[in-house]
Amino acid sequence: MKILAINAKLRKSVGKSESKALRNQGNVPCVLYGGEKQVCFYAHENDFRNLVYTPDVFIVELDIEGEKYKAVMQDLQFHPVTDNLLHIDFLQVFDDKEVTVTIPVHLTGNSVGIRNGGILSFRRRKIITRAIPGNLPDYIEIDIEDIDIGQSVYIKDLRVDEYTFLSPDNAVVVGVRTARNIIEETEDEDVEGEEGEATEGEEGAAEGAPAESAEGAAEGAAEEKPASE
Secondary structure: OEEEEEEEEEOOOOOHHHHHHHHHOOEEEEEEEOOOOOEEEEEEHHHHHHHHOOOOOEEEEEEEOOEEEEEEEEEEEEOOOOOOEEEEEEEEOOOOOOEEEEEEEEEEOOOHHHHOOOEEEEOOOEEEEEEOHHHOOOOEEEEOOOOOOOOEEEHHHOOOOOOEEOOOOOOEEEEEEOOHHHHHHHHHHHHHHHHHHHHHHHHHHHHHHHHHHHHHHHHHHHHHHHHHO
């Protein structure tokens, strides 16, 4: 997994006023937990740009005033109006202990189903994964070249020994489905065909009805004439 180094400083206090003062200076208050003790620290918001504003996942090497820790980002908070970064929680990780992170999914290839008019259904762009830090991948790669219309890739198709997915085997990750407009056009054609056949039948019946009446009337008149004579 990719590694990102960040230098940080310890927070002198953890009150609201101190946090507000840090943010006014362009800093982001943070907390590191999961180790022997909880560590409160801060760093400038620019130091977190490559960590926060990216789909990639990193092991973060924190240098907090000489003390070094390995961690992964667990949670972050943004201002509801300005979208400024307000707070980040980090989980300390150890080389011999499993950790749970969300790994992005990368697709490669040009699906045969899409070339035939299908639509890509990308259901899981990230997968919750558990492993020791050294076994965590940068991303989960799926080759969709041979996926045809109606076919899907499931969690069970991606499982390996190095890490574990915390999702059921039958969960769909990506697939190709039939385009809705193709289905609707086919149904419309079927309905028009049925209506056309019905119309032709009705026209035939309408044309046949007067002919039969005329013939019946003529025969009736011929039979009644001798009787009147």
